[in-house]
Amino acid sequence: xxxxxxxxxxxxxxxxxxxxxxxxxxxxxxxxxxxxxxxxxxxxxxxxxxxxxxxxxxxxxxxxxxxxxxxxxxxxxxxxxxxxxxxxxxxxxxxxxxxxxxxxxxxxxxxxxxxxxxxxxxxxxxxxxxxxxxxxxxxxxxxxxxxxxxxxxxxxxxxxxxxxxxxxxxxxxxxxxxxxxxxxxxxxxxxxxxxxxxxxxxxxxxxxxxxxxxxxxxxxxxxxxxxxxxxxxxxxxxxxxxxxxxxxxxxxxxxxxxxxxxxxxxxxxxxxxxxxxxxxxxxxxxxxxxxxxxxxxxxxxxxxxxxxxxxxxxxxxxxxxxxxxxxxxxxxxxxxxxxxxxxxxxxxxxxxxxxxxxxxxxxxxxxxxxxxxxxxxxxxxxxxxxxxxxxxxxxxxxxxxxxx
Amino acid sequence: xxxxxxxxxxxxxxxxxxxxxxxxxxxxxxxxxxxxxxxxxxxxxxxxxxxxxxxxxxxxxxxxxxxxxxxxxxxxxxxxxxxxxxxxxxxxxxxxxxxxxxxxxxxxxxxxxxxxxxxxxxxxxxxxxxxxxxxxxxxxxxxxxxxxxxxxxxxxxxxxxxxxxxxxxxxxxxxxxxxxxxxxxxxxxxxxxxxxxxxxxxxxxxxxxxxxxxxxxxxxxxxxxxxxxxxxxxxxxxxxxxxxxxxxxxxxxxxxxxxxxxxxxxxxxxxxxxxxxxxxxxxxxxxxxxxxxxxxxxxxxxxxxxxxxxxxxxxxxxxxxxxxxxxxxxxxxxxxxxxxxxxxxxxxxxxxxxxxxxxxxxxxxxxxxxxxxxxxxxxxxxxxxxxxxxxxxxxxxxxxxxxx
Numbered sequence: 025x026x027x028x029x030x031x032x033x034x035x036x037x038x039x040x041x042x043x044x045x046x047x048x049x050x051x052x053x054x055x056x057x058x059x060x061x062x063x064x065x066x067x068x069x070x071x072x073x074x075x076x077x078x079x080x081x082x083x084x085x086x087x088x089x090x091x092x093x094x095x096x097x098x099x100x101x102x103x104x105x106x107x108x109x110x111x112x113x114x115x116x117x118x119x120x121x122x123x124x125x126x127x128x129x130x131x132x133x134x135x136x137x138x139x140x141x142x143x144x145x146x147x148x149x150x151x152x153x154x155x156x157x158x159x160x161x162x163x164x165x166x167x168x169x170x171x172x173x174x175x176x177x178x179x180x181x182x183x184x185x186x187x188x189x190x191x192x193x194x195x196x197x198x199x200x201x202x203x204x205x206x207x208x209x210x211x212x213x214x215x216x217x218x219x220x221x222x223x224x225x226x227x228x229x230x231x232x233x234x235x236x237x238x239x240x241x242x243x244x245x246x247x248x249x250x251x252x253x254x255x256x257x258x259x260x261x262x263x264x265x266x267x268x269x270x271x272x273x274x275x276x277x278x279x280x281x282x283x284x285x286x287x288x289x290x291x292x293x294x295x296x297x298x299x300x301x302x303x304x305x306x307x308x309x310x311x312x313x314x315x316x317x318x319x320x321x322x323x324x325x326x327x328x329x330x331x332x333x334x335x336x337x338x339x340x341x342x343x344x345x346x347x348x349x350x351x352x353x354x355x356x357x358x359x360x361x362x363x364x365x366x367x368x369x370x371x372x373x374x375x376x377x378x379x380x381x382x383x384x385x386x387x388x389x390x391x392x393x394x395x396x397x398x399x400x401x402x403x404x405x406x407x408x409x410x411x412x413x414x415x416x417x418x419x420x421x422x423x424x425x426x427x428x
Numbered sequence: 429x430x431x432x433x434x435x436x437x438x439x440x441x442x443x444x445x446x447x448x449x450x451x452x453x454x455x456x457x458x459x460x461x462x463x464x465x466x467x468x469x470x471x472x473x474x475x476x477x478x479x480x481x482x483x484x485x486x487x488x489x490x491x492x493x494x495x496x497x498x499x500x501x502x503x504x505x506x507x508x509x510x511x512x513x514x515x516x517x518x519x520x521x522x523x524x525x526x527x528x529x530x531x532x533x534x535x536x537x538x539x540x541x542x543x544x545x546x547x548x549x550x551x552x553x554x555x556x557x558x559x560x561x562x563x564x565x566x567x568x569x570x571x572x573x574x575x576x577x578x579x580x581x582x583x584x585x586x587x588x589x590x591x592x593x594x595x596x597x598x599x600x601x602x603x604x605x606x607x608x609x610x611x612x613x614x615x616x617x618x619x620x621x622x623x624x625x626x627x628x629x630x631x632x633x634x635x636x637x638x639x640x641x642x643x644x645x646x647x648x649x650x651x652x653x654x655x656x657x658x659x660x661x662x663x664x665x666x667x668x669x670x671x672x673x674x675x676x677x678x679x680x681x682x683x684x685x686x687x688x689x690x691x692x693x694x695x696x697x698x699x700x701x702x703x704x705x706x707x708x709x710x711x712x713x714x715x716x717x718x719x720x721x722x723x724x725x726x727x728x729x730x731x732x733x734x735x736x737x738x739x740x741x742x743x744x745x746x747x748x749x750x751x752x753x754x755x756x757x758x759x760x761x762x763x764x765x766x767x768x769x770x771x772x773x774x775x776x777x778x779x780x781x782x783x784x785x786x787x788x789x790x791x792x793x794x795x796x797x798x799x800x801x802x803x804x805x806x807x808x809x810x811x812x813x814x815x816x817x818x819x820x821x822x823x824x825x826x827x828x829x830x831x832x
Binding site for chain 1: 466468485487488489491526528531532536568570572574575589620626651707
């Protein structure tokens with residue numbers, strides 16, 4: 025082991041030396057490593073105009089590409105390094121893939137995120153002057169990884185639970201609960217990792233904008249659609265504002281089933297009872313909300329509307345009610361909207377949101393609800409597509425409306 | 429979006445159809461997907477003799493390899509799929525990399541783990557008749573992701589905290605604390621993800637073998653040594669029993685510094701006070717233990733021996749005291765071992781462990797301590813190398829000795 029240690033130290037010193045030599049690279053002066061990079065990785069880098077610089081050491085590759093919605097071909101230099109500079113990217117979190125000789129995978133220079141039915145690269149592009157999803161000097165809640173046995177699925181299921189900052193201090197207080205679901209291709213990790221929901225909640229609670237609440241993030245299924253080996257990367261997020269999303273996208277489907285098991289049944293019969301038994305919850309319907317993004321939004325609509333004895337707050341982010349334009353709102357979802365006054369009394373918040381670059385008719389849907397007398401709250405995330413910044417902003421708008 | 433949904437559904441049906449056709453593959457009959465696979469991924473697979481079967485769809489690649497300590501070349505079939513069958517693997521968790529045309533990265537078919545200063549593939553090889561690190565029908569604790577601001581590092585630091593199953597029920601009970609550190613190239617995620625420490629603790633506590641305790645897993649640094657782009661995979665774990673580890677390994681170094689900041693100082697001045705202020709701890713030295721693997725073991729020895737007013741239990745797993753064979757035990761570590769009776773009275777447990785395949789002289793070190801009158805407890809993990817099964821077993825042996 026001692027010999028190995030010496031080797032490592034020498035390598036480190038040598039690497040440090042190399043870094044010094046590279047400081048002459050003009051890109052280093054105008055850009056800095058993305059916050060999503062692996063520790064110490066110098067690339068990918070971002071400049072003040074949100075251009076990303078990629079640099080990949082693959083001397084034996086025939087072709088190197090980056091897919092961040094749009095596919096970029098990298099150019100090989102004499103030193104075996106392939107490089108490319110992207111056009112300015114939209115702020116927020118974007119999935120991307122590195123493609124070598126046609127094989128797409130997670131770039132080892134970045135952190136990986138479970139996003140397309142498997143682990144993929146992500147790059148966080150800073151948003152100027154915005155800090156609601158950043159850690160601040162406020163009391164912090166915790167995200168707990170918990171396990172419960174599902175007799176329906178016949179296996180242990182992992183479930184993440186955010187407890188608010190005062191949960192461990194006010195040891196007799198009970199809290200309302202928001203069930204918050206991921207999209208297709210993602211899993212129960214999405215909201216606390218890509219979504220930074222813990223910082224969003226910490227900050228809202230600290231500012232008195234949201235009530236302290238428990239947030240439960242369970243696995244809603246739909247995360248195994250990508251089992252075929254792929255040779256092209258998923259287009260999770262268009263790299264350019266307004267670009268059209270292409271192909272199957274994270275969060276772009278129904279996926280009620282997880283390994284042949286119905287998530288709605290698990291949530292109602294197992295997850296909620298587990299949470300109410302193991303956390304200090306307020307367990308009546310007036311203190312229970314559900315929201316989700318994309319597939320999770322569709323699940324939310326389907327589950328809450330069929331269980332209005334259990335939920336009083338509903339949020340669909342980039343995924344909401346599904347019916348044809350000429351359907352009669354009175355008739356859809358088993359007639360739950362037929363008596364608008366009764367619905368509005370029961371459902372305290374009915375919230376639908378979308379990214380403006382998604383090109384979806386969510387505003388029109390919300391307007392149709394309003395015309396039918398349903399109190400629909402609409403939020404549009406400016407300039408963002410079917411991606412996490414849309415959903416961070418949606419949560420930041422939705423959570424303050426809850427339990428008031 | 430509706431058009432996308434239809435596309436996804438059709439693709440899913442088509443994929444399902446393909447799967448049916450492939451059932452004739454004889455490998456499918458004698459093997460099953462590794463539990464570390466991405467959801468729904470059919471490969472890599474493992475058979476009853478612990479051989480791994482890899483299958484990679486890379487029709488345009490010139491060369492495809494797997495590195496799981498030993499490097500295997502895959503063979504290209506007519507259909508563009510590359511395949512290989514490994515020799516029988518040692519049970520437990522192994523890092524591995526997929527290499528295409530010389531570029532090493534995490535296999536998208538498997539989950540990724542932060543293991544070599546970046547995200548890498550892992551494969552869990554089942555261990556016959558062993559379930560101490562599996563979820564069982566016992567009360568479960570939770571692993572909490574928490575954040576604290578470090579004035580020393582001038583940034584927020586993430587810290588994982590395991591709370592025992594009864595922590596939320598016995599709301600006035602206070603608990604002893606084990607500080608448990610990862611190895612080089614890993615981070616605060618290692619113990620709860622690769623190490624499955626939560627299940628180990630749940631099971632030990634349920635059987636009455638270990639006292640309920642809080643376990644804190646902080647970032648000990650040393651996780652940015654691998655910042656040079658690599659063209660060969662790190663040899664995290666020899667694939668065969670007794671094979672010699674090659675090159676820099678996860679957990680193979682000192683790495684006291686994290687971004688130029690001393691972890692020992694952060695732990696003593698910031699992490700411990702944060703934990704004692706925010707969890708119901710017993711905060712005297714008799715109720716505080718520290719252990720770590722590899723680099724984390726060396727950190728443990730260095731930190732605890734310099735702070736015996738704060739720690740009464742010490743564990744070094746595949747990483748312990750470092751001194752030359754002809755050094756006088758009386759003199760090393762500022763003479764802390766000079767009075768064996770005083771040391772034994774103060775340090776309730778002094779535990780050193782190693783994997784038998786590591787080829788390290790840990791037993792001799794422990795014997796030397798014993799000869800000098802120091803109560804050294806030695807544990808050897810049979811058949812395992814510098815890898816997680818050694819460390820799961822070490823924790824399973826060490827935790828029952830604590831706080832008794």
